[in-house]
Each structure stands twice: as C-alpha cells, then as structure tokens.
Amino acid sequence: MIRSELVQKIADANPHLGQREAERVVSTILDSITDRLTEGGRVELRGFGAFSTRGRNARTGRNPRTGESVDVDAKRVPHFKPGKELRERLNMD
Amino acid sequence: MVQTQKSVPTLTRADLADELHRTIGLSRAESADLVEQVLDTITEALLDGGNVKLSSFGSFMLRKKGLRVGRNPKTGVEVPIQPRTVLTFRPSQLLRQKLND
Numbered sequence: 001m002i003r004s005e006l007v008q009k010i011a012d013a014n015p016h017l018g019q020r021e022a023e024r025v026v027s028t029i030l031d032s033i034t035d036r037l038t039e040g041g042r043v044e045l046r047g048f049g050a051f052s053t054r055g056r057n058a059r060t061g062r063n064p065r066t067g068e069s070v071d072v073d074a075k076r077v078p079h080f081k082p083g084k085e086l087r088e089r090l091n092m093d
Numbered sequence: 094m095v096q097t098q099k100s101v102p103t104l105t106r107a108d109l110a111d112e113l114h115r116t117i118g119l120s121r122a123e124s125a126d127l128v129e130q131v132l133d134t135i136t137e138a139l140l141d142g143g144n145v146k147l148s149s150f151g152s153f154m155l156r157k158k159g160l161r162v163g164r165n166p167k168t169g170v171e172v173p174i175q176p177r178t179v180l181t182f183r184p185s186q187l188l189r190q191k192l193n194d
Contacts, residue, residue, distance in 0.1 A: 001138040003147045009134050010127070024117050025127050030150045032104065032112045038191050041101030045109075048132045049180075053192060076192045078151070080182030089140060090155070090178045 037078055047085040054079050139180065151184040 003026065011022035033043050033051055043051040058074040082090075106128050113124035135153065138145050145153040156179050163174040 001135075001143055001145045003150075006131070006134055006138075006145070006147065010130060013130060014127070021117065025113060026131060028112055028116050029109050029128065029131055030147060032109055034150065034188055034191060036101070036104040037188075038194075039101050041103060043104040045106055045132060048136065049182075051182075078182070078184040078188055078192060080151075080153075082180040086136060086139075086180065089136070090180060 045083070047083050049080055049082040049086060052079050052081070053077065147185075149185055149187045151182055151188055154181050154183055155179070156181055 007019065007022045007026050010025060011017060011019045014022065017025070036043050037051060037053055040053070053076045056075050056077055059072050061070050061072045062068065063070055106125070109128045110121065110125040113119055113127060114121050117124075119127065135145050139153060139155060142155065144155060147153075158174075158177050158179055160176050161174050163172050164170065165172060
C-alpha cells in the first residue's frame with residue numbers, strides 16, 4: 001500500500017470528507033509525528049508502536065567506489081519499535 | 094545509545110486527534126476516530142502481508158525470519174526461536190534530513 005492508496009481508503013470510508021480532506025488527515029498525522037521527532041521528542045501509539053530517535057556517533061566512512069576516506073558527522077536517525085499487539089498479530093497464523 | 098530529551102513531551106494518539114481538530118476543524122470525536130482509522134488501515138495492509146510505503150515519511154517493511162537457535166542468557170539453555178515475521182521501519186531520506194537540519 002502506498003500513500004495515495006491510504007488516502008483513498010480513508011476517503012472511501014468517510015464519503016463526507018472527500019479526497020482533499022482525506023489527504024489533509026494523512027499528512028497532518030505524518031507531519032505531526034515528523035515534527036515531534038525533529039524537536040527531539042518521542043511518539044507513542046499504543047498497540048501500533050513508538051517512534052523515537054537515536055544518536056549515531058561521528059565516524060570515518062569510505063566511498064565504496066573510490067575507497068577514499070570521508071568524515072561522517074554525528075547524526076540522529078529515526079527509529080520505530082512495533083508495539084506488542086502489532087508484533088503478536090503479525091505472527092498469528 | 095538511546096537519546097531521550099525529557100523536556101519534549103511524548104506525542105500520543107490524543108495529540109494527533111487534537112491536531113486534526115485544530116488544523117482541519119473536524120470535531121474532536123471524528124478526529125480521534127480518524128487517527129484510529131489511519132493506524133488501523135496501515136495495520137490491516139501489513140497483516141495482509143504487504144509493505145506500506147508512505148512517501149516523504151518512510152516505509153513499513155515486513156521481514157521473514159527463519160528458525161534459529163537462541164540461548165536463555167541467564168541459564169545458557171539453548172532454545173529454538175521459531176520462524177516469525179518482524180516489522181521494520183525504513184525512514185525516508187526526507188525524514189532523515191529533517192532530523193539533522
């Protein structure tokens with residue numbers, strides 16, 4: 001499923017909203033998650049999962065093509081931990 | 094290396110619903126319902142066995158793990174870890190960038 005298909009499903013399930021508002025619903029949710037992570041916070045959605053950020057130390061990397069050393073700055077990367085309920089449901093056969 | 098900044102409160106379902114209420118002007122009840130619908134729709138697609146790709150945000154990918162032998166770290170007893178499906182999130186390039194601007 002891609003983003004436009006998610007929007008379509010929300011629009012179909014809520015006919016009074018229409019495509020444009022369904023798109024706003026999806027982007028408002030995703031943007032709010034993104035914003036909280038950029039502020040250095042966490043996002044906890046019980047049953048679904050939690051988004052957080054993790055630090056990566058600066059390191060010396062290598063250009064795989066040329067073998068040249070490059071300094072890679074310390075950075076933060078997003079992390080998602082699936083919730084217990086979702087993990088369990090994915091493994092029910 | 095988990096970093097948490099206590100000063101920023103954790104975002105929850107209620108906050109997402111509040112955001113829909115404020116920015117789109119939907120009722121609080123409908124906003125809360127829509128947050129649930131979006132999460133449920135993503136969950137259903139994953140339970141159907143498909144990946145979910147949300148452009149400019151990231152992708153939820155399912156990975157099949159095979160049977161392997163694990164060990165109880167306390168007792169050292171070997172136990173089989175059954176084949177299972179794990180969910181991973183691959184953040185988009187845009188999301189990665191935004192975190193480091």
